[in-house]
Amino acid sequence: MTRQQAHQLAVGLISAVAALVVIPIVLVILFIIVRGIGTLDWEFITTVPRSGMKEGGIMPAILGTVILTFGTAIACIPLAIGAAIYLAEYARDTRLTRWVRLAIVNLAGIPSIVYGLFGLGAFVLFLNLGTSIIAGSLTLGIMTLPVVISTAEEAILAVPQRFRMVSLSLGATRWQTIRSQVLPQAMPGIITGVILGLSRAAGETAPILFTVSAFYLPRLPHSIFDQTMALPYHLYVISTQVPDMPLSIQYGTALVLMLIVLSLTLIASIVRTKMRRRREW
């Protein structure tokens, strides 16, 4: 086999593997779109469920997911970015910070049901917040923390050292350097991490199972201490817990959830490419 043939073989194999990964994803997406698109109309996304969820829309679940995503953002973003700045810019390499980093990496890999149980124990019961939007947001927020911390830290570390040097050499303090040079330049990466973290939170069922989700609540929540429906849990309920559920509603719900998560991911990649084009080191 000549070197050229070896090259072609390698390219062929890699392309085949890539196709193997991409094709099922595309098929799943297409399948859900085809089966769910018929259900998707204005009534479906703007009205409450009726007749034991077998008719009507899924508006409370959509809104619940939107609210929970915002709540997750509020709970997660300040903590995650603060931690990332500390780890990237201030923390020295000690045994303690090595343990903290190790913990963050490991926390990112913990199954989401564990976060759900943690939320139940810590927020619902110990802090006595009950099954509520605030308990659910905190649980999802904590689950999202490790991913956002890691991506934000990487984005901050990717800012070339020379800009910090220049800023310090001009008499800026370290905090001024971070705020006026490092963070703006790291922002595309940070925002990407945040949105990807939130899109994962929006699609999770397990963390909200015990902490916020209502099985059937055909109204809007009254406050952050109230329960709410949410799309992932609603999908779980109507797919497994309710007999004789029309398939159209199940696929419609899945389609809406998928569209929300996909649009968050899409926003992330748009932000990334747009802001990356502006910076040219």
Add this chain to the structure above:
Amino acid sequence: MDNQILASTGDGNKIEVQDFSFYYGDFPALKSLNLSMKRNRITALIGPSGCGKSTFLRSLNRMNETIRNTRAEGVILLDGKNIYDPAVDVTELRQHVGMVFQRPNPFPQSIYDNVAFGPRVLGLAGGGSRLDQIVQESLEGAGLWHEVKHRLRTPALDLSPGQQQRVCIARTIAVKPEVILMDEPCSALDPVATLHIEDLMRRLAEQYTIVIVTHNMQQAARASHWTGFFWLGELIEFRQTGEIFRSPQEKLTEAYITGRRG
């Protein structure tokens, strides 16, 4: 002219270094240096790579402290005040002792924002027209104003490397330093841009005290008043540039400037 400056500033020394040593961990990068640098003069530091000249330069604005596990000993006086005194605020020191780096390194922002960065973080200008004025003066000082005055809001990175380096010089003088440190400022530039920067240095020396590290022997000979030759962390010879190049007293210096070692 020389006598006037000397008369107006006492002994004329802007910076005095006394028994200054610097360590990276246990490695002595600078060994008990003693020298004085004259006000409004250009002092060139030459020597082979790793001889300590850049380390010495960064000791003058304490930028070495951003590297962990380093230690300084001895005294460096700026206008008679020890910059290594624990009471010294390093951000204030760095405002007085500015620095231009080896590679042009403008921030990925507009020309205006680059030059305005220092005055903004130090609160030197209330903003608005005063800041505009500082930016203009600084760009004029760096000999760049007429080339960029119509495009102040365009990215500094769109300029040529030589122009970028002059943006960096403008950014440095915008905070009104007294001393400007230059770490091989022309090593990434073409010969024409290099001569541009050297002309600029001569003009800047009327207002500032300049210390420049250079690998380029001709540059040291052309552009400086005083030259110091570093070798393995020691200052081997430090004299007026004309003398050191015409008749070096030390064998090592002679070998280096005639190209037999380094």
